[in-house]
Amino acid sequence: DAQAEHAALRSSVVVFDRSHRSRILVSGTDAADLLGRVFARNVMGIEEGRAVRTFALDECGLVGDIALIVRTGAISYLVCGEPGQRQWTVARLQGAKAEDFDARVEDRTLATCTLAVTGPGAEATLREHVADALPAALEPLQSVAFEFHGFRALVTRTSDTGEDGFEFVLAPAAALHLMQILGTAGVLLAGDTAHETARIEECIPAYSPDLEIGLTPAEAGLDALLGIGGSAAERVLCAVILENEVTAGTPVMAGALAVGEVRSCVRSFSLGAIIALAVIDQRHSFPGAALVVGGRPAAVVARPFYRRRREA
Structure with missing residues (x-):
């Protein structure tokens, strides 16, 4: 039941199996330089034991992957990227190596799993049931x-x-054991629908379907989202309220003029409304802009759709 899973995510805690995300280990004395050739953020300044969100660019300056990069050691980094972009990112890293670089790129995706324990009760649940580890x-x-x-x-x-959350990267046997511990504690295993709904409510773009049409960081809103200086864009990824559910690629109309297209669309359990992320021409992207999608009225709204309630 996706609605029950979503409710548990927003009110208590769930666990997501995110093992379809990529896990690529980059190590060596030139590892940071190699990552700097592919990703927008300079990872040289990341302290050991810290992580940053960033994005990889292709040769044309378009976003090719969105990743969490964790500095796991003095000269080692774990790149956790988007589902479906693993082979592209591995090839991009391999291709960016200079001949004299001391840097190794190892795809660890199939040898490991990712579990995300997420929700306002995530920390308390882990403290109670996984405290020893x-x-x-x-x-x-x-x-x-x-x-x-x-x-x-x-x-x-x-x-x-x-929401608050903890992302675990583990061996398959350890991941199974953690799942069993959480299941015994009553933590729901939530599926893709609950995750996708929460992601869109938060206006966090995914490579597929949001960026696969080819967007620059400024168009995707990633420069602002990640606090990286960017440039103006002629089209941008916007939050839109709809009256009907539509598929990716559905045109966004301003009168008789096509001014963009929908990329993600779900029924929001939090808002009781149909919400979407759509790429729209800059001049029609301001909150309150009245548009038409799928033959029905639609409106651009401020991002995000949902904000987590924070204790005073």
């Missing part, structure tokens, strides 16, 4: 390696749903 309290985007039932594991405090 977890290290001290983590700050947002802090990461630490630890021992879990005989396996090395990595946890980072991060989430792409708008």
